[in-house]
Amino acid sequence: MIIGRFSNRKGFSMKKIVSLFIIIIIAGCYPVSHILIGDVRPPVSPLQVKLYLDYPTEYEKIALVDAGSNFALKDPDILFTWQSKSNKVIERLKIAASELGANGIVIVGTDNKVHQSLSMDGEGGVTSNSYIEKFGKAVAIYVEAVSYTHLRAHETRHDLVCRLLLE
Numbered sequence: 001m002i003i004g005r006f007s008n009r010k011g012f013s014m015k016k017i018v019s020l021f022i023i024i025i026i027a028g029c030y031p032v033s034h035i036l037i038g039d040v041r042p043p044v045s046p047l048q049v050k051l052y053l054d055y056p057t058e059y060e061k062i063a064l065v066d067a068g069s070n071f072a073l074k075d076p077d078i079l080f081t082w083q084s085k086s087n088k089v090i091e092r093l094k095i096a097a098s099e100l101g102a103n104g105i106v107i108v109g110t111d112n113k114v115h116q117s118l119s120m121d122g123e124g125g126v127t128s129n130s131y132i133e134k135f136g137k138a139v140a141i142y143v144e145a146v147s148y149t150h151l152r153a154h155e156t157r158h159d160l161v162c163r164l165l166l167e
Contacts, residue, residue, distance in 0.1 A: 031068035032096045034140070038062040041101025041142055049094040052106045052141070059141040062102045067092035069134040085134035086110075093138045102140035109137040 038061045069085035071078065075092075079085045089110070097105045116130040 030072045030074045031070050032066065032092050034063040034065045034096055034100065036063050036100075038142075043101055044098050044103055046091070046094045046098040048103050049098050050104045050143075051090065051094075052104050055106055055141070056104070056143050059104065059143050061139055061141055062100050063097070063140040065093050065096045065100075065105065065138050065140050067096065067136050067138075082134065085132075086136075089134050089136035093136055097138070097140035100140055102142055104141045104143050105138040106141060107136060107138050111135040 040062065067089050069079055069088045077084075077088060079088055090107075093105050093107075111134075113133045113135060114130055115133065116128065119127045119129075121127070
């Protein structure tokens with residue numbers, strides 16, 4: 001047997017091979033990737049990552065991030081509705097961006113992919129299975145926080161009246 005011969009060589013055992021295989025499956029099947037286009041910053045909490053539909057006035061690009069809604073052992077969810085799949089994509093985009101130190105993401109595209117398989121039994125019967133996956137692409141950005149003092153420095157007379165009325 002080939003596995004038996006392989007496991008006896010150079011200290012490999014069946015337990016080590018199975019353990020390595022499980023680690024590869026768990027680590028390699030997470031539907032998120034990124035391409036760095038800027039400087040990585042210290043990680044932030046995913047709760048701090050804001051979703052932007054347009055780029056803010058001042059920002060720094062960090063990475064292009066892709067995510068899918070399919071099942072992953074790292075964060076297992078079984079999703080049925082389009083909205084739940086969209087929410088999972090946004091959650092995964094925010095997590096990936098936060099790990100790179102981004103505090104914002106700008107959605108640049110979404111897509112739907114239908115996976116379909118056909119199987120035939122020995123008697124000519126055909127079975128069809130399909131599932132739909134949602135994908136999202138975003139640019140991870142860093143937006144510098146603006147201080148209250150800085151905002152006051154650019155305050156106009158109209159802003160001052162409004163602020164005083166609100167205080």
